[in-house]
Amino acid sequence: MLTLAILIPMLGALALTVLPSLGHAAARIIAVATSTLSFLLLLIVWYQFDTGAGAPAFQSYAEAPWIPSLGVFWRVGVDGMSLSLSLMSGVLFIACIAWPMENPERPCAYYAWFLFLESVSLGLFMVLDLLIFYVFFDLSLVGMFFLIGRWGHGDAQGAALKFFIYTLAGSLAILLAIIGLVLTVDPITFDMRALIAAQPLAGMDLRGGLILLGFVLGFAVKAPLFPVHTWLPPAHVMAPGPVSAILAGVLLKMGTYGLVRIPFQMMRETFADYALPLAIVALASILWGAIVALGQTDLKRRIAYTSVNHMGYTVLGIAAAGALLNGADGAREMALTGAVVEMVAHGLITGALFLIAGGFWARSGTYDMDAYGGLAKVAPRLTTAAVIAAFASLGLPGLAGFVAEVQIFVGTFAVFPVIAAIGLLGILITAALFLRLLQQVFFGDLPKAREGFADVSLREGSILAAILALVILIGIYPRWLLDLIGSASSAIIGS
């Protein structure tokens, strides 16, 4: 089932590649249908998912040999964390594929790359083999490289190259760490479940530290954390709206997901030793991301930097959850659940924000906030969507971001009280920067040049409405998501 969910978008991508003469509309229909089909399969997996206390950690498991002599198998299976991230990715991919692109060049190739990226993203969240995890991690770079470079604007090639090189450097650090990790078990295996059970590096000081450093470095680049986040703003600004939404919504999660799944789960002792430095880095990301975002006059750069801030919250929660081997179980579980909810929430919220920003570019060709103002008069529906997304992003109660941030901070207070207290400043700054953004762009005087600014079309509106409905649903009735994620958190903390 999971294998099919990964395979179907890949087949869709292949089909679009071998039929390059299809028109734009036909290509889009095929792409939407393929991604919806894959999402339906995930819904079935969710329906069958057992969140009870005695349920197995990884469900819907399946395997097939690839390189048996190295212990490499195709292994898929999901726990609550990976399933929730996969579902969120599924939603976001459907939304971004359906989002109107005004006559992209070579539409078949455009949608084929999107489906390719969907396949590798779902694959990354669902595989349980370290080597294949790495394969998907690298393939996501390739897909993104071509999407940004080919359909971006401005110095898109430069941004794509910078993105590719930075994240490949990070991914090679991960590869070396993976090799270091698997060489400590005999015979070598890349099976994540076996490695989690074996805790192969317990009690190895220097070597464990270096391997942890490799993982953290690699995932920090992808997440991205301060100070290795500098590839992110150009990549976001040059990419088209839907691509930015995927980049922020799905690809950044690969970093934080990897951080939980691999160093946290497979090297508990070492992770606990280095949790405090990681929390400090997360704090730096929170503050740096927020402050730099406040200083941006470019709409998209501002949203991009808030991603650095929000991923900082996530990593803070992860660090707090992994800081101790025993004790404060409830708080750590809460921090981890919060971190995963933040991943899901940030994916949906920032996905929506970047789609909105893409709408701005499609209408006026500029992201400069000074060029806008008073849009609430001409585009009320767009304004409503932007206000909801911005409020959710700044953590207003009743919206998804709040659910995540409350849990992260409550959990972190039990473990790192000082860091949590300073981190709260980040929320204040984010509130300020989003309110100013809303005020400047949607309220005040309408510039003459923007009088013809079109409101969202029916298609754009329904996509945004669907995403934001989920954001509100998580905000007011989070139980369904928390049960799913909590089952994973308690297993991860408790084992």
Next chain:
Amino acid sequence: MPIGDVSPEIAIIVAAVLALLFAAFAPRRMQAGSALIALAGIAVAIALVLGQLGETRFTFSGTWALDGASLWARLMILLGTAFCILLAPGWFRTDPRHGEYYTILLLGALGAMAMAGAGDLLQLTIAVLLSSVTGYTLAAWHRDWALSIEAGMKYFLMGALANALLITGVTLMLGLLGNTGYADIAASLRLGTGLSPLLFVGFALTLTGVAFKLGAVPAHAWLPDVAEGAPVPSAAFLTVVPKIGAAIALARLVQLVPPEFLGLRPLIAILAAATMTLGNLAAFWQDDIRRLIGWSSVAQAGYVLMAVTVLGLSPDALSALLAFIASYAIGNLAAFAVVAYLRGRTAIADYDGLAKRRPIVATVLVISFLSLVGIPPTVGFLGKLALFITTIDGGYTWLAVVAAANTVASLFYYARVMGRVYFNKPPEDIAVLDRSSGVAVLIGGILVIGGAVLAGSAFTAFQLSQLLPG
């Protein structure tokens, strides 16, 4: 009967002679017939090599090693040569007597096969010389074209020096150890006889001589010129086939020395790091795609040396060496096949917008470059993965880190080309060579992806291989 043990080599010689005779008598328009003869000879040789499956012994009075390493290496050499032959008929169509080309090509392959199987220092010397002499001719084949002559000259001058060093090294070793057979050398080294600084010098000189064929520092300088100036089929051949033989020859030489003697492995590790770093840095701003591939193949020689470094330190070093060599050969040959198919167009700017005009060719070029970088799921990723695993397992983690940093650097120049291919505006229609080189492009592309699927059985086969004397 020992003569049967060298039957694949004999098949190649016979095919070479037949191809030459055919070329001498056939009219101009039928010169490509020699290619068919060469391909038939290779097919026979492959069948004969496969007949030696499972053999592990020295033969022909100890001068030839029949083992897993030589078996796989000779198979790769033969397949690589056959691939280069596919590129040649179209390329040399206007050359009135190009049938002789296939004879030289086969003899070059024979030199590489002899390097892979050499079990004796004198045999090794002869093999290196045969491979070199044919290489000079292949590089300078276009005798009316200055760049081709220059490539041949540079190759020849470097080769004369490297071969002199090789012979000096072999002489020193013969003098100190009293023997040239590997089995005897290994036996006396195990007993600790003949250990002296001079022996270290002898080994170092011999290794340098073989490193020349591999294109490793300090004897690498010919590679970019040959890649740029030699006819594309020759460039494809010379950057791949002799390297396969040289890699096995180096491994066999290093295997003679127990890790605790002579400190040979740190030396090779340093050469590996220097080779990959220099190759990558030099490739950075190349605006000529053939020079770029040439420098990148210097860098790849550095990766080969990683596996040689940990021979005897990690159980999987040999299988990693074979896996990497195979993956490198596939990636490099596929890239050169694209260059040949596009009639040798060489400036990077000529590749603008190739994806729009020739999407399949562009895809093959991009995946072969991704394979050379080592991006999954291409075959190159698995080769590099095996290398990284064995290097870390053998205790040379720093070398693996250097290699990873180099991989990032290499992405930069490969991605420059990939970017142009995919993102830029295409020029007018693009002229292509003949159908046979087009077939080669397709085969190359299929192997780059398909090789990764088959990696499971390949790894198992390589892991069963042995390296004599072991």
